Amino acid sequence: xAVGLSGFAFGVTSAGSxxxxxxxxxxxxxxxxxxxxxxxxxxxxxxxxPFTAAAGAFFLGVRNAFYGLRLSQSLxxxxxxxxxxxxxxxxxxxxVSLAQPTRRAGRIGFAVTGLSLYVLWNxxxxxxxxxxxxxxxxxxxxxxxxxxxxxxxLLAPMVRSxxxxxxxxxxxxxxxxxxxxxxxxxxxxAAALAAxxxxxxxxxxxxxxxxGR
Numbered sequence: 001x002a003v004g005l006s007g008f009a010f011g012v013t014s015a016g017s018x019x020x021x022x023x024x025x026x027x028x029x030x031x032x033x034x035x036x037x038x039x040x041x042x043x044x045x046x047x048x049x050p051f052t053a054a055a056g057a058f059f060l061g062v063r064n065a066f067y068g069l070r071l072s073q074s075l076x077x078x079x080x081x082x083x084x085x086x087x088x089x090x091x092x093x094x095x096v097s098l099a100q101p102t103r104r105a106g107r108i109g110f111a112v113t114g115l116s117l118y119v120l121w122n123x124x125x126x127x128x129x130x131x132x133x134x135x136x137x138x139x140x141x142x143x144x145x146x147x148x149x150x151x152x153x154l155l156a157p158m159v160r161s162x163x164x165x166x167x168x169x170x171x172x173x174x175x176x177x178x179x180x181x182x183x184x185x186x187x188x189x190a191a192a193l194a195a196x197x198x199x200x201x202x203x204x205x206x207x208x209x210x211x212g213r
Contacts, residue, residue: 003092006034007121011128013038017045021129028125032118033090036061039188048183056188067094074098074106088114163202170194 007028014024019041027037036057043053068089075097077085088110097110159168171194178187 003034003117004120004124007124008128008131010034010037010041011125011130012132013045013128014041014125015129015132017041019044021126024129025122025126028122031057031061032087032121033061033064034121043188048186052183052186052189059189059192063091064089067091070094071097071110074103075110076103077107085110085114088118090114090117092117163198167194167198170198 010028011024014027014037015021019027027040031037031040039060040053040057043056044050068086071085071089071094072082075085093110093113096113097106100106100109155168159165171191174194175187175191178190182190
């Protein structure tokens, strides 16, 4: 249900941002990672350049590469299947597959989750794009916020340590603080600097403690 609603919201938001029906459907068919898709159309709708919009979407999608590294070990798929399986490496398929007790169950979980979500996401994207004219302004309905809301809901339970909270807080400050002064899409890229800055500060603090001893 959550994926279906998000797919519908993406279809509406993408069409409302000026993308054509084929362009909207192509994004879901080829990209298939919700947060990146919302970031791309959101930046374009705000007047950002295609380059910054695509860069922001790319960095949000990088997490799937890390899922892929882990899944390649747990699933151990034949080489000829890996390029096809890579298309389905997303948050949900990684979570379901890695939660299984055996390799066979992990493969089944990955295949069933990937196929069902891929079909559902693309179907609801099409329905959303077709229904965009009837719905009207997506901002009035709040559908443009559906993607970020889902992404935050997935991320929040994973932020546990003090370092992770510091990175999240600094990223929010950078993103929101730079919105008025940078072109659309660039604040998202700048927010990625939060992680190295926090790790650098933590390293300095730890070295200072060791020297103080």
